Amino acid sequence: MDFRDKPEEAAFRQEVRQFLKEELPDRFRGISAYEGGGRGDVRSRFGELKEWRTKLADKGWIAPAWPQEYGGAGFSVMQQFIMNEEFAENRAPQVGGMGTSMIGPTLIVHGSKEQKQEHLSRILSGEVQWCQGFSEPESGSDLASLQTRAVRDGDDYVINGQKIWTSGAQYSHWMFMLARTDPDAPKHKGISYFMIDMKSPGVTVRPLVNMTGSAAFNEVFFENVRVPAENLVGEENRGWYIGVTTLDFERSSIGSAVGLRLQVEGLIKFAKEHTKDRQSNLEGQATLRYELADRLVEANVARLLSYRVVTMQNKGLVPNHEASMTKLYASELNQRIARTSIKVTGLYGQLMPGSEWAAAKGRYGSSYVQTLAATIAGGTSEVQRGIIATRGLGLPRD
């Protein structure tokens, strides 16, 4: 494979770089999509980021992957990948969230004309933030066992039940969710897909505070919540298949391994600069040097794995176990980088943001605890290994 950009790709990369250089205010650098609900989390800074959202919306870059007829940029897979790489290199926030990456593409495929009209334009203008209400206390990996009920009553459905781990629900205006409409049908066949206005009476959001002290996700309770029937996406009881479309968009969203490499490079720089003040244990520790070198090599392996997924998508193929390999490798590497960071920074590194003694303002301590969730969110490592074993290696299921 030739890793160099083709001339038109190089020109596009330059355009993105130039745009970021001229338009991205410095104070927004480093705000990322998944930083555990704290000040570094794009969702919690929705109001503040309006200026940046407007610039991206004017450029048509809020939904780079959507077809132009729906107001997207209609970018090719390679263009999206280049854009993601450049945004990561420049620590620029991508603001579309689950609206552009999950519910928008799902509505484009399965939504009615009215649903597309009502919701797509508001996602594109960046006015509306969405959350995903799939997981329940007893249903995560085995999602089809979900128990939240929706019962038809006149022009509405009445929803009762509970969701959990709902990322960003406390900042969201709308939720896309799955509920059981036919409890007697086989489990995959009695589920429907709804869109719920989070201001509806009977919706209660309770933030769950994680180990870093911030609330990235929530419990969401539904008590007799009335949802107009026009908010049902697709047919009643066919919601599982629509949910699978949403999950495909979640898994195939073109990730970028650039962030992992930048983390390792940042750690190496910190380790070199802080041997004197003893915030770095690097001095005289050959094994730590080797470990840092391993992490950098692995970050490049993660990059190659994501190139493989992008190359497949570029050829119109649908990555399956290949996407699982990339997710598994990148999430476990994220944890290894966090462990290496703690070894390098020692006791200072374990301190959390807010402590005057914390190395790098507590970045390493908080990333150590935050990355624990990386191998659970978006499908656990065991589930990814199951996919690689059965669909990739062709091993028997039992």
Ligand SMILES: Cc1cc2nc3c(=O)[nH]c(=O)nc-3n(C[C@H](O)[C@H](O)[C@H](O)COP(=O)(O)OP(=O)(O)OC[C@H]3O[C@@H](n4cnc5c(N)ncnc54)[C@H](O)[C@@H]3O)c2cc1C
């Ligand atoms: C940070 C974070 C953000 C999240 N955000 C959202 C969100 O926005 N919306 C949402 O709906 N959900 C969200 N989730 C939930 C996430 O999708 C689930 O946590 C995940 O699917 C696992 O489900 P579970 O927690 O119920 O664990 P379980 O499915 O109960 O798993 C428990 C253990 O059993 C193992 N296991 C389960 N099934 C198998 C199997 N078939 N083979 C081998 N091992 C298995 C698992 O690997 C795990 O170790 C989020 C989770 C996290 C951590």
